[in-house]
Amino acid sequence: MHQKIFNAIENLIYKGMLANPITLKNYFENEKDDINIPEYLVKITKFSTSSRQAIEYSKIIYDMFVRRELIKISENTIDTAKLNDLNISGQNIIENSERLLFDLAEKGSFNSSLVKFDEALKFTIEMASNAYKNEEGIVGVPTGLTDLDDRLGGLHKSDLIIIAGRPSMGKTALATNIAFHAAKKLQEKGKKSSIAFFSLEMSSEQLSTRILSEQSKIKSNDIRRGRISDEQFDKFIETSKNISELPLYIDETPAISIAAVSNRARRIKRLFGLDMVVVDYIQLMSGTTFNKDNRVQEISQITQGLKAIAKELSVPVLALSQLSRQV
Incomplete structure (x- = not known):
């Protein structure tokens, strides 16, 4: 009975009418039912409280x-x-x-x-004000690539940016450099925030070796094989000390699901603050559905999930994508 009354209230409101004991009484008057709803309405109205x-x-x-x-x-x-x-x-x-x-x-x-237009305008004015005050004209997360930052103004909140390319084209190297530069800028500004790097292909050791190699100007292959001089080794150690406190967090979980990325990104934001998420790379991720037969649908779900993370956490998400060698 209560379900019927509630449905009637919904129908009346949907039609733009008032839902009160009188309109409901008229609604049910012609209905033939063993239960006398109009009479029941009178009864419950006696026990009703103020709106x-x-x-x-x-x-x-x-x-x-x-x-x-x-x-x-x-x-x-x-x-x-x-x-x-x-x-x-x-x-x-x-x-x-x-x-x-x-x-x-x-x-x-x-x-x-649900944001009222005047609130959205406030965000726009704030963004324009930050850009005006910033001599570099960068309001988003800086990539460290001058031409790209000039064109984009940095990587912006809620954006999903996909870097796609064939294998061995330098996608990971580019993403690592962007993440490193963004973390370095955070440290320089003294901002309490961080960069999250989800590395599905490389281990944290491999990534840190890449960064150290780039910053110390020593070939990573020489570092791994120990083919460096005493002077280079001292430079290597000094560089590692200088960048060891960077607010860069690496998650090296293989075949991580979009749900896990979402949960961990939220956790990082809650604990350390979060300015950007990097994912390397989409094709190595797993979806949240149990239907693994349709990989195209699963990739689509992962991409939608990454965009949802960008909007929900209000950070840019930089995701790498592997293209076929034939492309």
Whole structure:
């Protein structure tokens, strides 16, 4: 019965009419039913309270909903943890629970994604003001590449930037240099923030070797084989000391899912602040669906997920993409 009444209220409001005991009575008057809804409406109206408290009551209802959902998530986490499923690791369970909890926290936050035009204008004016005050004219995250920064003004918040190329074209080297330069700028400004680098192809050791090689001007191959002089070794150590405190975090998890990237990026932002996310590279990521047959659909889902991260965390996401050698 309550469901019928609620549906009637929805229909009346949708038609632009008032939903009150009188309009509802007319709505149900011609309905032939064993339950006398008009009579029931009169009865519940006697026990109704003032609409002034409606917002407070709605908060109580929503809070109870959140609590019920929390119980469901907790029970699901416990049940999954008890399963002896070798395909689901403890880390997978944590990340799935984090995702469900975050989705629950985001429910009811409709107003946060609905921005009035005058508010949007304030953001635009603030951006223009920052650009005006900045002598370099860079309002986004600087790449360290002068021509690119002149043309783009840096990498901007909420943007998904994809660098695509065939194998061995220098995509990782470019992304590493951009991430390093961005982290260095943060350090120079004394800004409490960081750069997150999700490296699915290379280990953190390989990436740090690349950066050290670039900064010390010593070939990485010589570093790995120990073919360096005493002077070069001293320079190598000195360079490592100078850049060791850079706010650059490397996640080297192989075949990481888009859900895991999202969860970890949120965590980094919460703990250290976040200015940019780098992903190397898209084709080595896994989607969140269990249907692995359609790889094209999975890549599309991953790309959508990366764009969602950029918008949600208000940071640029720089993602590398591997093209076929025939392209």
